[in-house]
Amino acid sequence: MYPYPFDYVRPDTLEEALVLAQEDGMKFLAGGQSLLPLLNLHVAEIKGVIDLQQVAPRLKFIEWEQDHVVLGSFLTHEELHHASLLGRRCPLFPMAAACIGHPRIRQRGTLGGSLAHADPLAEWLLVMTLLEGKIILTSSQGERQIPFQEYLLGPMMTVLDPGELIVAVDISLPEAASYGFVEMSRRPGDYALVAAGVSVLWDQDRIAKASIVVSGISDVPLTFPVITRNLSDEYPSLGLIDDVKRAIEAEVDPPSDILADASYRRHLAATLVGRALYQAIDDRFQGQRLMAK
Ligand SMILES: Cc1cc2nc3c(=O)[nH]c(=O)nc-3n(C[C@H](O)[C@H](O)[C@H](O)COP(=O)(O)OP(=O)(O)OC[C@H]3O[C@@H](n4cnc5c(N)ncnc54)[C@H](O)[C@@H]3O)c2cc1C
Structure with a gap:
């Protein structure tokens, strides 16, 4: 489909772009990979685009x-x-x-x-x-x-x-931090069904502070402050990863939709958090074998 007609401007300076953006219905155009499909599908109707290429x-x-x-x-x-x-x-x-x-x-x-x-x-x-x-x-x-x-x-x-x-x-990005990220999608290149990210700040071999974020189980990416608070001062182990997976599985309440039902999304959330946490630990300990408990 073709988009409805719209104005196109390509300002030379950022200041000019900001002035043009004050007009109702004008939208910035960056990579165009979300805005242009929306215009083509007639999902978005706008007065015009302000192409930012010159100020990039x-x-x-x-x-x-x-x-x-x-x-x-x-x-x-x-x-x-x-x-x-x-x-x-x-x-x-x-x-x-x-x-x-x-x-x-x-x-x-x-x-x-x-x-x-x-x-x-x-x-x-x-x-x-x-x-x-x-x-x-x-x-x-x-x-x-x-x-x-x-x-x-x-x-x-x-x-x-x-x-x-x-x-x-x-x-x-503190020096003493390590990270993990895993996602599952139906086909390569699709948006994720569920994605999980973990960051761990270390105090020597102990977890000083951990954060977990999961998307695909709610309207926005979810954090887990209670679960992560309990990780502070813990030493990493396979048992700890299992405890976290169980806690995530018990806490999340995802919706069912055409792509995946709630129980599959819940299972993915727990599994992917477990893998992302393992990555973050492995990154810190450079492949050393993890204790069971
Ligand atoms: C087939 C397909 C698959 C995709 N898969 C994924 C995926 O798996 N994961 C993912 O994250 N994304 C995915 N995307 C979206 C892609 O990442 C887009 O690049 C991104 O969402 C928008 O970036 P853009 O630079 O293209 O923005 P544009 O399309 O140019 O703009 C998007 C919106 O942001 C506004 N905007 C742009 N830049 C600024 C700025 N600096 N300040 C304020 N407003 C601004 C625009 O006005 C517009 O409203 C996919 C897109 C397609 C077409």
């Missing part, structure tokens, strides 16, 4: 400051996949990026576009929820920074005001 270089950066990294919103999924220092410090990035769509989508789709579109199954939503990042926004009214927990209001709903642009995300 200003929004495509990776800046390190001690254990913080700031990622520009115009980085593509592919660039995040292959950013080597980022991948070494936080393997969540290559692991999650590799699961997004197909190569063509990864080459054009951007971090900012994914966070603005806010599909509840988007890998970057899970990663940002897990890393408790900050999101940096700008508009012609000025700049603001929001903790990611406050950014997401629901499926495809965010606190973004009309005309507001995601500039970057700011994430803390």
Whole structure:
């Protein structure tokens, strides 16, 4: 299908883009991998698009400051996949990026576009929820920074005001942390049925703080504060992973839909969390055999 007619502008500067975005019905165009399909399917009707290609270089950066990294919103999924220092410090990035769509989508789709579109199954939503990042926004009214927990209001709903642009995300990546990410989809390239991410901050060989996020079992990626609080001060073991899997299985209450019923999603949530936790432990202990208890 062809989209309804719409205006097209390609400003030379970010400032110009922000002024144009104040007009009702104008939408930023980044990689076009979500907006253009919606227009083609007549799901979205807009006045026009503001193509950000000319200002992309200003929004495509990776800046390190001690254990913080700031990622520009115009980085593509592919660039995040292959950013080597980022991948070494936080393997969540290559692991999650590799699961997004197909190569063509990864080459054009951007971090900012994914966070603005806010599909509840988007890998970057899970990663940002897990890393408790900050999101940096700008508009012609000025700049603001929001903790990611406050950014997401629901499926495809965010606190973004009309005309507001995601500039970057700011994430803390402590040296003593390790990560795991696993997802299951029906076919390679499909959105995940269920995905799980785990981060563990270590105090020597003990867990100082753990976080678990699962998507595909609720309207937004879910966190498990009670389960993860109980992991603090524990030594990792196969028994501990089994305990976590059982706790997840008991806590989640996913819906059934055309792709998978509730019991399968519940089973996937527990299994994938177990695998992601194992990855995070294995990454820390470099393949050493885990104790049973
Ligand atoms: C077949 C297919 C499979 C896919 N599979 C997956 C998948 O498995 N996982 C996944 O996460 N995604 C998937 N996607 C979506 C893909 O990741 C998109 O790239 C992403 O959702 C949107 O990024 P974009 O840069 O293409 O944004 P666009 O499509 O250009 O824009 C999307 C929305 O975000 C707004 N926007 C864009 N940039 C900004 C910004 N900087 N600030 C504020 N608003 C902005 C636009 O106005 C628009 O409303 C898939 C897409 C397709 C077509």
